[in-house]
Amino acid sequence: AQSVTQLGSHVSVSEGALVLLRCNYSSSVPPYLFWYVQYPNQGLQLLLKYTTGATLVKGINGFEAEFKKSETSFHLTKPSAHMSDAAEYFCAVSDRNYGGSQGNLIFGKGTKLSVKP
Amino acid sequence: AAGVIQSPRHLIKEKRETATLKCYPIPRHDTVYWYQQGPGQDPQFLISFYEKMQSDKGSIPDRFSAQQFSDYHSELNMSSLELGDSALYFCASSFKGPNYGYTFGSGTRLTVV
Secondary structure (H helix, E strand, C coil): CCEEEEECCEEEEECCCCEEEEEEEECCCCCCEEEEEECCCCCEEEEEEECCCCCEEECHHHCEEEEEHHHCEEEEEECCCCHHHCEEEEEEEEECCCCCCCCEEEECCCEEEEEEC | CCCCEEECCEEEECCCCCEEEEEECCCCCCEEEEEEECCCCCCEEEEEEECCEEEEECCCCCCEEEEECCCCCEEEEECCCCHHHCEEEEEEEECCCHHHCCEECCCEEEEEC
């Protein structure tokens, strides 16, 4: 069964500093991996996803993530934090069903990012 | 572009009442998923439908049921509501699997008092 572990429930960075949000996954099959962002009282917005191909994935708002199979990791980074990046970030793995339909998403516990001026 | 539409956005119910949440997927998406996100929690998968048939079931209580209709919209029916059912309920839709990405709706915030 798939699972996701996000290290650090709360990360605080200064504006302009590097953002690094950690995600490790467990999966018995090649995973589909996702990062979602959730602003207060809002829905989940897809930042980026890895399915196949290039292991460095670029997403919206300047975020990117690298799939490292050997480390079972999919850490999210952004070179320079902006105040508007303050939100909660969820890493997710897809519980793919090879039988024809599609799997559901299994989420990590989330990491709340604070950005200090 | 059309997104996943959920209604209502907010719902307040009393204990033991029933509630129905609706989800309208993106046109041509063939799969609908329901998730429950409690306060300060990560989203938990409840149930999914593929081509109007239930395809997977997660941690959905027996008091809850769901279905997908011929027009692909889905409804989550919740009976005998409990205080612990207060949460944000998300619907997501996808086409031919997660490779194409899930799209989430804005959610329905259910408050049980």
